[in-house]
Amino acid sequence: MDNQRDIQEIVKKVLEAMNGAPVPASSGSSYSAPAASGAVPKTAHVAFLTALEKFEIREYPIPEVGDDDILVKVEGCGICGTDAHEFRKDPFSLIPVALGHEGTGEIVKIGKNVKVDSAGKPVGVGDKIVTCMIFKDNPAITMFDLNKQNVGGADVYGLLPDDDVHLNGWFSDYILIRGKLGSTFFNVSDLDLDSRILIEPCAVLVHAVERAKSTNILRFNSKVVVQGCGPIGLICIAVLRTLGVETIVAVDGNTKRLEFAKRMGAKASVNFKDHNGIEALANAVKEACGGNLADFAFQCTGAPGGHSNIYKFIRNGGGLCELGFFINGGDATINPHFDICSKEITIVGSWVYTLRDYATTFDFLKRAQGIGLPIKELITHKFPLDQINEAMGVNLRQEGLKIAIVNK
Ligand SMILES: NC(=O)c1ccc[n+]([C@@H]2O[C@H](COP(=O)([O-])OP(=O)(O)OC[C@H]3O[C@@H](n4cnc5c(N)ncnc54)[C@H](O)[C@@H]3O)[C@@H](O)[C@H]2O)c1
Numbered sequence: 298m299d300n301q302r303d304i305q306e307i308v309k310k311v312l313e314a315m316n317g318a319p320v321p322a323s324s325g326s327s328y329s330a331p332a333a334s335g336a337v338p339k340t341a342h343v344a345f346l347t348a349l350e351k352f353e354i355r356e357y358p359i360p361e362v363g364d365d366d367i368l369v370k371v372e373g374c375g376i377c378g379t380d381a382h383e384f385r386k387d388p389f390s391l392i393p394v395a396l397g398h399e400g401t402g403e404i405v406k407i408g409k410n411v412k413v414d415s416a417g418k419p420v421g422v423g424d425k426i427v428t429c430m431i432f433k434d435n436p437a438i439t440m441f442d443l444n445k446q447n448v449g450g451a452d453v454y455g456l457l458p459d460d461d462v463h464l465n466g467w468f469s470d471y472i473l474i475r476g477k478l479g480s481t482f483f484n485v486s487d488l489d490l491d492s493r494i495l496i497e498p499c500a501v502l503v504h505a506v507e508r509a510k511s512t513n514i515l516r517f518n519s520k521v522v523v524q525g526c527g528p529i530g531l532i533c534i535a536v537l538r539t540l541g542v543e544t545i546v547a548v549d550g551n552t553k554r555l556e557f558a559k560r561m562g563a564k565a566s567v568n569f570k571d572h573n574g575i576e577a578l579a580n581a582v583k584e585a586c587g588g589n590l591a592d593f594a595f596q597c598t599g600a601p602g603g604h605s606n607i608y609k610f611i612r613n614g615g616g617l618c619e620l621g622f623f624i625n626g627g628d629a630t631i632n633p634h635f636d637i638c639s640k641e642i643t644i645v646g647s648w649v650y651t652l653r654d655y656a657t658t659f660d661f662l663k664r665a666q667g668i669g670l671p672i673k674e675l676i677t678h679k680f681p682l683d684q685i686n687e688a689m690g691v692n693l694r695q696e697g698l699k700i701a702i703v704n705k
Pocket residue numbers: 378501524525526527528529530548549550551554569597598599600602603620621622623624647648649650
């Protein structure tokens with residue numbers, strides 16, 4: 298018990314240091330959360346992926362909320378590339394499945410044992426939360442154990458096999474968070490809905506930049522290339538800019554995305570389609586970096602050719618973070634002599650995030666908006682739950698950046 302209190306005290310101190318503001322004591326919430334809106338209905342609606350390229354809205358009874366559980370009224374959830382992969386190919390063999398892992402909503406019922414979130418912050422009815430990983434094998438894990446450990450091997454709501462509860466994904470109007478499953482979650486009542494929908498993808502980049510920093514090559518005055526300006530590359534630029542990195546060069550083949558990259562903090566952009574051959578492209582990147590090759594590069598495309606190219610943009614002794622291949626996109630050709638060995642390149646891979654990265658992400662979102670980055674404009678389309686098939690179509694046709702389901 299004393300040990301538990303010590304841990305809470307440490308969590309509180311660290312969060313205060315991170316936030317620059319006192320965190321309320323865990324012996325009772327000292328801030329007033331907004332009251333939960335309306336009574337809880339008897340049934341919930343879940344967008345179930347019942348076959349390839351087919352969501353169906355199913356209705357299920359809302360079960361009893363156990364002592365360790367939280368019932369959340371879903372407000373919104375972003376569509377991720379992983380959802381698109383599931384929709385088209387079901388690579389994880391989950392169908393029928395309740396998808397949606399970039400979700401957020403308001404607590405409407407809470408079990409008597411749930412007093413604080415995974416960072417030790419008090420929670421109650423009316424608070425807005427996001428979920429992070431589910432540690433089935435080690436439910437007692439804390440965010441401090443996880444500095445070294447990433448999500449690989451853990452589960453998340455929105456990619457769970459169906460069960461008798463069914464309320465397992467954020468593409469729904471209610472989701473049941475179960476304590477006994479080893480769920481982790483955060484109270485993010487101080488962030489608005491759009492920011493909360495962006496937490497999960499932003500945590501991917503907070504983690505990638507932490508991985509890059511571990512090389513000791515990335516510094517605030519580094520020249521940095523970000524290759525690929527989809528949501529992932531654009532958020533990467535915002536994280537770097539928020540850290541104080543000034544010379545960021547964005548590389549993509551899409552003019553609109555390159556323009557957005559500049560608004561997000563890139564100093565210059567290079568359209569790879571304007572340059573014939575890797576030598577010409579590398580020269581354009583060098584020029585955009587101010588006459589020198591980059592100190593560090595982030596590979597944010599899922600294109601094998603992108604991986605092959607990026608070494609040519611990096612100086613001798615520079616660093617590379619490869620994060621574009623969340624799924625197997627095939628093999629890439631490199632020349633080990635020219636690209637790695639003789640240049641002494643330091644390479645790190647980055648895969649999703651740790652619990653600790655989530656806490657950093659909340660700060661990142663506030664700071665990015667504080668310095669005027671248009672982070673919320675990443676959400677280009679919003680659809681109600683019953684139009685999820687249409688929303689997925691817009692996502693697959695790459696007509697926007699982040700597409701979100703937002704409940705009425
Ligand atoms: N590491 C992780 O944990 C993690 C998490 C989420 C996503 N991802 C991966 O990150 C990648 C990017 O995600 P996204 O949502 O931004 O995808 P996206 O498809 O929207 O964006 C990719 C961008 O790369 C550009 N591009 C393609 N080939 C290029 C090339 N040769 N040179 C320069 N630009 C090129 C495209 O024009 C596009 O704008 C995906 O492949 C995804 O799997 C990784």
